[in-house]
Amino acid sequence: MGEFELIRTYFQPLAERSGQDQLLLGPGDDCAIQRTPPGRDLVFSVDTLVEGVHFPRHYPPEYLGWRALAVAVSDLAAMGASPVCYTLALTLPDASPEWLHGFSDSLARASECFGIALAGGDTTRGPLTITIQVHGTVEAGCGLYRAGAKADDLVCVSGPLGAAGAALDYLDAATLSSSQLAIMSRYHFPQPRLTLGQQMVGRASAAIDISDGLLADLGHILSASGVGARIEVGKIPVMNELLELRGPSARELALGAGDDYELCLTIPPAIFAALESPTAEGLTVIGTITSQPGLQLEGAVTGRVGGYDHFEDSP
Ligand code: ADP
Numbered sequence: 256m257g258e259f260e261l262i263r264t265y266f267q268p269l270a271e272r273s274g275q276d277q278l279l280l281g282p283g284d285d286c287a288i289q290r291t292p293p294g295r296d297l298v299f300s301v302d303t304l305v306e307g308v309h310f311p312r313h314y315p316p317e318y319l320g321w322r323a324l325a326v327a328v329s330d331l332a333a334m335g336a337s338p339v340c341y342t343l344a345l346t347l348p349d350a351s352p353e354w355l356h357g358f359s360d361s362l363a364r365a366s367e368c369f370g371i372a373l374a375g376g377d378t379t380r381g382p383l384t385i386t387i388q389v390h391g392t393v394e395a396g397c398g399l400y401r402a403g404a405k406a407d408d409l410v411c412v413s414g415p416l417g418a419a420g421a422a423l424d425y426l427d428a429a430t431l432s433s434s435q436l437a438i439m440s441r442y443h444f445p446q447p448r449l450t451l452g453q454q455m456v457g458r459a460s461a462a463i464d465i466s467d468g469l470l471a472d473l474g475h476i477l478s479a480s481g482v483g484a485r486i487e488v489g490k491i492p493v494m495n496e497l498l499e500l501r502g503p504s505a506r507e508l509a510l511g512a513g514d515d516y517e518l519c520l521t522i523p524p525a526i527f528a529a530l531e532s533p534t535a536e537g538l539t540v541i542g543t544i545t546s547q548p549g550l551q552l553e554g555a556v557t558g559r560v561g562g563y564d565h566f567e568d569s570p
């Protein structure tokens with residue numbers, strides 16, 4: 256199969272199904288054209304996933320399409336942006352129809368679910384690598400930055416942490432218990448918190464998506480904002496299945512492990528109090544921003560948490 260037939264067969268249909276009116280021209284020309292409505296800012300970001308580095312070798316294409324797009328779209332969620340379109344630069348060792356079918360199907364499901372249209376891309380031969388550039392928009396001047404957290408703001412997360420990190424241990428398992436299956440789906444099918452991110456525009460003082468682990472990513476908010484935080488470890492949401500499988504070390508995973516793609520947000524207390532239903536929005540308060548720099552962890556943490564030695568554990 257030639258390059259153009261491959262694009263026509265597997266990727267062109269994703270663009271045609273999108274219904275995104277801001278994408279004026281999709282794949283097939285020298286460039287795509289996006290129209291950004293007046294009063295909106297264009298928000299964009301690129302992510303590369305390399306086989307054997309960002310996902311395991313022989314990772315099923317049925318998961319890879321979803322995962323690659325979800326990881327990229329999660330950055331839009333963290334900025335409070337609404338997705339519009341994306342480009343896909345695909346480097347493939349060969350044009351296996353089975354692989355392409357599984358991958359493009361999985362990508363199509365993710366595109367539809369996140370409301371984002373394939374605008375174009377590039378197709379080359381080489382070691383399996385997937386680069387996705389996502390475009391979204393946000394009300395002009397209202398994007399959520401990592402900088403902006405202030406003393407006394409509440410530190411919130413959008414969902415349970417640690418499960419995707421634990422899933423790495425079961426990727427090669429031949430059979431899985433129901434708890435292990437629940438954990439695996441957190442790794443295979445991350446759910447970018449788009450609605451929450453958009454709801455937090457004008458409300459949250461800072462936001463980030465948790466790709467590298469809570470401590471590392473909250474650390475980025477703290478250093479960008481020039482503040483510290485006190486976190487109550489016992490308040491960090493953890494899936495029951497993870498507690499079942501890992502006992503107390505589930506909390507260490509929740510602090511240190513990545514790949515969950517939940518949001519970490521800081522919200523001024525008065526704004527938080529005015530939210531209709533924080534739990535319905537999926538928010539759990541896990542701590543408070545402090546004017547004193549550094550991160551204090553309150554509550555039992557056994558063992559080592561990641562390798563983040565610039566953070567101090569309080570007794
Ligand atoms: P050019 O040579 O002008 O850069 P290409 O030959 O790379 O164009 O691509 C031809 C068209 O196919 C372009 O519109 C491009 O966006 C689209 N395309 C190429 N690869 C992909 C892909 N993996 N997914 C979607 N569209 C693609």
Ligand code: MG
Pocket residue numbers: 284285
């Ligand atoms: Mg050209």
